[in-house]
Amino acid sequence: MSIWKTKTPAQIEEAAEHTQLKKNLTAVDLAALGIGSVVGTGIFVATGQGAQLAGPGVLLSFIIAAVTCGFCALTYSELACMFPVAGSTYSYSYVAFGEVIAWIIGWDLMLEYLVAASAVASGWSTTFIGLIQSAGAKLPKALLTPPITTVDGRIVLSGGIVDVPAIVITMLITWVLYIGIRESAKINNVIVLVKIAVILLFVFLGVRHVSLANLQPMMPFGWKGVMAGAAIIFFAYIGFDAVSTAAEETKNPKKDVPLGLMLCLGVVIVLYVAVAFVLTGIVPYKQIDVGNALPAALGSIGIRWGGALVATGAIIGMISTLLVTLYGQIRIFMVMARDGLLPPAFAKVHPKHQTPHLCTWITGSATALIAGLFPLPMIIDLCNIGTLFAFILVSIGVILLRKTRPEVERKFKTPGVPFTPLITVGFCFYLMASLPRVTWVRFGIWLLAGLAIYFMYGFRHSKLQKAA
Numbered sequence: 001m002s003i004w005k006t007k008t009p010a011q012i013e014e015a016a017e018h019t020q021l022k023k024n025l026t027a028v029d030l031a032a033l034g035i036g037s038v039v040g041t042g043i044f045v046a047t048g049q050g051a052q053l054a055g056p057g058v059l060l061s062f063i064i065a066a067v068t069c070g071f072c073a074l075t076y077s078e079l080a081c082m083f084p085v086a087g088s089t090y091s092y093s094y095v096a097f098g099e100v101i102a103w104i105i106g107w108d109l110m111l112e113y114l115v116a117a118s119a120v121a122s123g124w125s126t127t128f129i130g131l132i133q134s135a136g137a138k139l140p141k142a143l144l145t146p147p148i149t150t151v152d153g154r155i156v157l158s159g160g161i162v163d164v165p166a167i168v169i170t171m172l173i174t175w176v177l178y179i180g181i182r183e184s185a186k187i188n189n190v191i192v193l194v195k196i197a198v199i200l201l202f203v204f205l206g207v208r209h210v211s212l213a214n215l216q217p218m219m220p221f222g223w224k225g226v227m228a229g230a231a232i233i234f235f236a237y238i239g240f241d242a243v244s245t246a247a248e249e250t251k252n253p254k255k256d257v258p259l260g261l262m263l264c265l266g267v268v269i270v271l272y273v274a275v276a277f278v279l280t281g282i283v284p285y286k287q288i289d290v291g292n293a294l295p296a297a298l299g300s301i302g303i304r305w306g307g308a309l310v311a312t313g314a315i316i317g318m319i320s321t322l323l324v325t326l327y328g329q330i331r332i333f334m335v336m337a338r339d340g341l342l343p344p345a346f347a348k349v350h351p352k353h354q355t356p357h358l359c360t361w362i363t364g365s366a367t368a369l370i371a372g373l374f375p376l377p378m379i380i381d382l383c384n385i386g387t388l389f390a391f392i393l394v395s396i397g398v399i400l401l402r403k404t405r406p407e408v409e410r411k412f413k414t415p416g417v418p419f420t421p422l423i424t425v426g427f428c429f430y431l432m433a434s435l436p437r438v439t440w441v442r443f444g445i446w447l448l449a450g451l452a453i454y455f456m457y458g459f460r461h462s463k464l465q466k467a468a
Contacts, residue, residue, distance in 0.1 A: 004098035030260025037324035048293030054229030057219040061229035071424035077258035084253030096397035107450030111386025113329030121371035124318040125166035166371035174364025191320035198313025210281030231434035242328040254411035341458035395421035
């Protein structure tokens with residue numbers, strides 16, 4: 001028995017062949033899943049936050065973050081074609097590095113998916129409450145506010161009891177995922193079309209009011225500001241790797257997963273750079289309303305109806321972001337339970353809906369609890385560092401598997417290995433270095449807690465260890 005024991009490609013392929021999940025998804029569905037996850041809270045919130053750190057240079061921040069994600073997509077594509085199984089980075093790490101690293105990355109992915117889903121639900125609630133109150137409705141504060149909040153870094157009582165809208169929307173999406181992935185994908189596809197249309201409307205209405213004077217100076221805080229903006233804006237790209245978690249439910253994963261990843265990132269990069277250009281061109285970066293950046297920008301040039309439409313699009317758009325983020329977390333939990341590292345209840349598949357039903361409800365309930373009881377700033381602190389760490393392991397995994405598993409068929413090969421993965425690692429480390437020190441401390445505590453759980457439960461119940 002060894003914590004470094006790896007799975008063989010044959011074991012991964014056997015799991016994919018004997019899956020009880022429906023294989024219904026196409027490349028377009030996968031691209032829509034990725035867009036649904038990525039184009040949401042980030043484009044409506046992170047754009048304004050990044051502009052405060054980088055000024056008009058937020059355009060460069062978006063491009064740097066996009067280049068990083070583009071390189072990551074190339075590495076994900078190769079591994080997803082080799083191992084078309086649910087679990088994403090967790091499954092790849094099991095083959096490349098061994099069980100203990102696979103556990104660490106699975107634990108780490110909880111930061112990306114479970115915590116990010118809670119952040120989206122909390123952000124959706126804030127936007128929804130604002131829209132309802134702007135229409136004149138009076139709602140009880142106690143049922144709209146988590147019991148605690150943060151003031152100057154201190155945790156204090158808020159006077160609220162629970163954030164009911166955040167809980168309701170989370171449980172509604174959990175029910176949709178319980179019904180089935182095909183139905184979930186159809187709903188997501190419709191929402192994706194709606195929010196892309198809303199974002200294009202913002203660009204169309206705003207581009208005629210862009211003043212080049214607002215883009216000067218381009219980098220008021222230098223490259224340090226641009227990189228700090230990129231580290232924050234990276235949150236806007238979190239979720240594109242959810243495409244790889246759906247490989248096991250894809251009709252032709254070795255072809256559709258790479259195509260879906262590239263379509264997703266291509267659409268997202270164009271939308272984000274266009275929005276950043278129009279936003280900073282309409283409003284001087286110091287005057288951007290961080291919490292309501294896009295609608296407020298249109299309102300500042302007198303297009304209030306457009307601002308209202310964009311706000312409505314934000315509410316609709318966050319629903320698909322929440323759906324895909326929860327979906328990714330559920331599939332990772334399912335695969336870890338299938339390997340014995342988590343309790344077997346997480347791996348049970350519903351006989352009718354062919355979804356991991358218990359895992360779906362457990363994950364949805366945990367997400368609703370976090371979103372209902374904790375304020376948004378406390379929830380989102382760890383999202384970026386967890387994702388960047390996952391990307392680093394995927395990139396190293398591509399290099400390692402070229403040496404250790406050269407015989408495995410690769411329908412898609414990452415170009416420029418080992419240089420492309422190494423460039424990805426460099427970008428990710430650089431962005432991680434731009435994050436606050438307290439984020440690193442919390443990340444370290446989270447990993448130590450995960451290792452404790454692995455040695456107390458996962459290692460003892462691992463099917464791979466029992467077989468050995």
